[in-house]
Amino acid sequence: MKATLEAINQMQTDGVIGRYAIGGAVGATFYLEPAATLDVDIFVALPTAAGASLLTLAPIYDYLKTRGATVEDEHIVIGGWPVQFLPASDELELEALAEAVPTAVEDVGTWVMTAEHLAAIALRTGRPKDHNRVLQFIEQGAVDRKRLQLIIDRHKLTGKWKQFERRFLEGTHG
Amino acid sequence: MDKSKIRARLSSLSFSEKIKILERLRDRDQAIAASGLRKKAKPQRSGTTNRLND
Numbered sequence: 001m002k003a004t005l006e007a008i009n010q011m012q013t014d015g016v017i018g019r020y021a022i023g024g025a026v027g028a029t030f031y032l033e034p035a036a037t038l039d040v041d042i043f044v045a046l047p048t049a050a051g052a053s054l055l056t057l058a059p060i061y062d063y064l065k066t067r068g069a070t071v072e073d074e075h076i077v078i079g080g081w082p083v084q085f086l087p088a089s090d091e092l093e094l095e096a097l098a099e100a101v102p103t104a105v106e107d108v109g110t111w112v113m114t115a116e117h118l119a120a121i122a123l124r125t126g127r128p129k130d131h132n133r134v135l136q137f138i139e140q141g142a143v144d145r146k147r148l149q150l151i152i153d154r155h156k157l158t159g160k161w162k163q164f165e166r167r168f169l170e171g172t173h174g
Numbered sequence: 175m176d177k178s179k180i181r182a183r184l185s186s187l188s189f190s191e192k193i194k195i196l197e198r199l200r201d202r203d204q205a206i207a208a209s210g211l212r213k214k215a216k217p218q219r220s221g222t223t224n225r226l227n228d
Contacts, residue, residue, distance in 0.1 A: 001193045001196075001197065026193075026196065029189070029192045029193070029196060030189050030192070031185070032185055033180075033181045033184035033185045033192075034184060034187075034192045034193075034195040034196050034199065036196070036199040036200070036203060037196065037199075037200070038200060038203065081200075103189050104189070104190070105189055105190050105193050106190050106193075112189075140181065140182075140185060142185070
């Protein structure tokens with residue numbers, strides 16, 4: 001992972017990507033116990049040319065392929081880890097990037113989304129494994145419930161939250 | 175040690191230590207996948223094929 005993050009940081013220095021943050025299962029591992037995952041989700045702000053409206057990952061792929069990285073389906077393998085670059089494309093993801101927490105892996109600086117943003121994005125994605133992650137955050141007290149509620153309200157996830165509460169939290173204390 | 179204590183202990187590790195665990199889990203998963211153990215573990219009914227495992 002160290003080599004992976006060094007390469008991503010170099011991309012940032014070289015202006016290929018803007019701000020970035022680790023999300024998904026690896027991001028959740030910052031707050032919870034480690035859970036097996038095969039890839040790393042990197043949410044990125046992409047620099048856009050003046051007048052351009054389309055977000056494209058092509059510059060990332062071109063940059064990395066010329067440096068020996070290989071493409072496997074929707075992933076690009078960097079430092080032994082399949083990485084999925086996800087352009088931050090809405091208010092929730094842009095806010096998650098802006099408020100990401102600085103940290104380090106073996107002395108390599110990086111950013112991880114806040115627990116509340118990881119939970120909100122998982123709630124919105126809504127697959128069984130995402131619901132399981134939200135439950136873990138709540139059951140282990142890894143999220144600030146008031147802060148999570150504000151994010152849910154701000155990004156119009158109240159309906160999904162109510163469904164989640166009915167299905168998974170009714171009858172529990174939290 | 176009960177599960178909640180194990181979880182709490184694992185959660186309290188540094189991010190670097192947790193990433194090392196993730197890497198070991200990933201390597202183990204890849205080794206199992208490469209060995210074909212998962213396919214062998216799944217019983218096959220005679221005369222049928224399991225296309226999901228192809």
